[in-house]
């Protein structure tokens with residue numbers, strides 16, 4: 123697709139996200155000539171750095187990301203700018219003038235991305251100020267990108283949507299869930315809708331349960347301030363796990379277009395039955411080990427209150443009340459300080475109606491067929507099935523077929539690179555629509571209102587003992 127020359131404005135241009143993800147992704151796209159004829163970047167933050175210091179900071183950040191080539195340094199000198207944002211109303215007026223002057227100097231046609239890589243508390247004033255300064259319209263196009271977390275509950279998400287939609291049209295708004303930028307997540311749709319072999323089985327008649335796991339081996343690091351307020355449901359379930367659920371459970375869209383796909387995703391989320399609090403297990407990590415080294419429990423992490431009731435793990439069972447899925451449990455699980463970083467989906471198929479090899483059903487010793495979809499790391503698929511062991515007469519063995527992306531395609535692009543390219547192309551399929559985000563909060567709000575009953579788990583294990591050892595929740 124042809125990408126228009128543009129100005130990419132990063133609010134929070136000196137932050138962690140800009141440093142580790144946004145600038146490196148943009149520079150890779152520019153280096154690979156995928157970001158249009160001209161991509162000029164304006165970093166915005168409150169601290170006054172000036173262009174020269176910002177360019178030096180960015181060069182170091184890019185070097186850290188393996189982008190130390192002389193061409194990259196030259197690009198920074200010619201195309202990277204910084205604007206300090208004063209706290210008063212004049213700040214955005216000055217920003218508008220700066221944008222216009224850069225566009226005039228660099229011969230840009232007035233296409234603008236405003237990427238809000240700022241603390242969530244700054245979203246509202248920034249969106250209001252963009253509108254007040256007339257930056258919601260542009261001589262070309264204007265697009266606004268909103269990072270996660272999008273609200274903290276239904277009410278705040280609605281308020282943020284209302285504000286955004288009062289200043290921008292939905293077609294200008296890109297709500298990021300970076301999970302959707304992962305190649306393997308996008309491949310869920312390709313896999314489902316180009317392989318009728320599996321799609322024929324993808325329903326309550328053939329599937330007995332679906333499990334979605336996002337395991338993190340790290341703790342909260344230095345993010346206690348954020349995590350204490352958020353907890354695991356807001357941090358991971360409402361967004362990433364629910365997006366995966368929607369992609370796994372949705373009906374085929376009529377067309378592979380943003381709104382057709384998002385319509386089907388919303389249908390899944392709105393079809394989820396209210397979650398029974400008895401189907402939810404919360405956990406909190408206690409002191410344990412990671413890679414053989416001792417690590418503290420959550421309550422001993424810097425910045426965590428001794429009276430904290432914040433969960434770091436949740437396992438929950440929910441049901442999608444649709445024609446396709448009624449009665450089939452979807453088991454969602456995520457936590458910090460688990461044994462390894464892993465995002466995977468397992469689809470467990472029903473067992474044979476009769477166990478012909480072992481007579482009575484109770485004696486049946488074979489395993490159900492399982493499709494394992496690994497989203498990270500080591501992205502790929504594994505299909506587990508039963509074979510006869512050659513050694514003995516009736517012994518049934520379990521074997522797998524594997525496909526690994528890296529064996530065939532090498533390193534996959536970073537999710538942010540994919541998403542930024544889509545923003546530049548005006549492609550919204552991988553971004554969350556207003557009704558999707560609200561449907562998701564509506565589902566989890568009732569859980570957030572109940573005090574979590576916390577079960578302790580040792581750091582480096584698979585969560586509360588009743589969750590099993592890496593084997594996902596029982597149905």
Ligand SMILES: NC(=O)c1ccc[n+]([C@@H]2O[C@H](COP(=O)([O-])OP(=O)(O)OC[C@H]3O[C@@H](n4cnc5c(N)ncnc54)[C@H](OP(=O)(O)O)[C@@H]3O)[C@@H](O)[C@H]2O)c1
Pocket residue numbers: 133134135136137138139140166167168169207238239240241242244248269270271
């Ligand atoms: N870091 C990640 O990996 C990650 C992943 C997913 C989502 N996010 C989301 O991305 C956003 C940024 O995260 P971060 O980790 O980059 O935060 P960060 O490291 O704390 O950086 C925040 C940036 O925003 C600037 N800033 C703060 N208030 C501002 C305002 N009112 N106007 C303009 N700039 C302002 C800061 O500079 P000054 O203080 O000088 O203004 C700084 O450049 C957050 O919403 C976060 O939830 C981050």
